[in-house]
Amino acid sequence: MSEVAVVPDVARAAAExxxxxxxxxxxxxxTAAVALTGGSTAAPLYAELLKSWTVPxxxxxxxxxxxxxxxxxxxxxxxxxAREALLEKVKPAAVHRLRGEASDLQQExxxxxxxxxxxxxxxxxxxxxxxxxGPDGHILSLFAGVPESADRGDGExxxxxxxxxxxxxxxxxxxxxxxxxxxxxxxxxxxxxAKKAAVLARVxxxxxxxxxxxxxxxxxxxGRVVIVADSAAASxx
Ligand code: 6PG
Numbered sequence: 402m403s404e405v406a407v408v409p410d411v412a413r414a415a416a417e418x419x420x421x422x423x424x425x426x427x428x429x430x431x432t433a434a435v436a437l438t439g440g441s442t443a444a445p446l447y448a449e450l451l452k453s454w455t456v457p458x459x460x461x462x463x464x465x466x467x468x469x470x471x472x473x474x475x476x477x478x479x480x481x482x483a484r485e486a487l488l489e490k491v492k493p494a495a496v497h498r499l500r501g502e503a504s505d506l507q508q509e510x511x512x513x514x515x516x517x518x519x520x521x522x523x524x525x526x527x528x529x530x531x532x533x534x535g536p537d538g539h540i541l542s543l544f545a546g547v548p549e550s551a552d553r554g555d556g557e558x559x560x561x562x563x564x565x566x567x568x569x570x571x572x573x574x575x576x577x578x579x580x581x582x583x584x585x586x587x588x589x590x591x592x593x594x595a596k597k598a599a600v601l602a603r604v605x606x607x608x609x610x611x612x613x614x615x616x617x618x619x620x621x622x623x624g625r626v627v628i629v630a631d632s633a634a635a636s637x638x
Contacts (some may be wrong), residue, residue: 403619403626405605407635412445414629415591419446420454422587426528427460433528434521436464436577439479440533442591446513447486449521458490462520466532467542467576468499470561477570499559499575506561514558517581524556525578530577530585534592537567538600538614540582542574550615552579579611579618586624590616595633602637 410412417592419435426433437443450456469477473484480498488496494575498514503509526556544550544565557578582588592601605618605628611617619626630638 403605403622403628404594405573405630405635405638407630407632409631411494411591411593411629411631412449413443414453415442415446415531415589416449416452418587418589418627418629419450419531420456422435422529422589423457423461426456427457428587432460433457434462434464434530436466436527436531436581437479437483438466438531438533438548439469439482440535442533443479443482443531444486446531446591447483450487456490459492461491462495462497463488463491464497464517464577465499465525467574468501469570470501470573470575472502473498473500477572487598490589501575506573506575510559510561513575517558524584525558525581527581527585528587530582530588532588532590534590534597534600534604534616535568536596536600537565538603539565539568540590540616540618541578542576543579543615543618544568545615546613547610551612556580579615579621583620583621583623585622588619588622588624588626589613590619590626590628592628592630592634594631595636596608597630597634601628601630601634605638
């Protein structure tokens with residue numbers, strides 16, 4: 402089921418969903434498994450979460466939707482942005498980063514998949530997946546129009562992807578797979594700005610093509626999907 406919330410403050414609305422989703426997971430299961438995203442929506446949400454929200458930090462298991470193939474100290478590292486903003490609030494053992502610096506990204510994807518299974522059970526199910534929307538219609542690091550963005554249908558959880566040609570930064574990545582989008586209990590997609598209006602309309606209303614527009618995987622989700630957009634991003638809906 403997908404909902405579109407058109408709001409004046411996207412980070413604030415996403416923070417409210419973060420709090421609701423993690424509180425519900427903790428009440429139901431004693432813990433909440435969250436995948437943090439990269440991209441432009443990450444830092445504003447982290448800053449908002451540090452305001453007066455009640456977040457069950459000590460009950461969180463933190464994963465990442467995707468990571469660039471760079472060291473954790475790099476300006477481009479999604480983990481670095483999260484660590485500097487808020488990960489000191491989370492138990493170190495509960496932070497499951499994707500090691501972008503690994504020399505063998507397939508081996509790292511396999512390690513991270515095993516970690517997901519060991520932590521969350523098999524098959525693993527995230528309580529909350531945070532996502533941003535790329536200009537080409539990508540989510541995670543499943544870029545538009547490349548065969549490697551297709552679902553293999555074998556329950557694969559994490560995969561390496563080649564450097565995108567249309568999207569910055571043009572570095573190889575590690576990414577979670579559509580399986581974890583489809584099975585997450587809640588997915589929150591944050592979308593800001595007029596430049597995302599046409600692609601958001603395509604995600605929600607365009608002809609279905611999961612390779613040409615991987616964000617359409619949201620249509621297949623079994624959990625709750627909330628698209629939190631500002632009025633400029635929602636102007637094509
Ligand atoms: C990343 C991402 C990616 C991002 C989108 C949207 O590491 O780049 O996790 O999926 O969310 O590319 O990014 P923008 O919000 O910067 O357009």
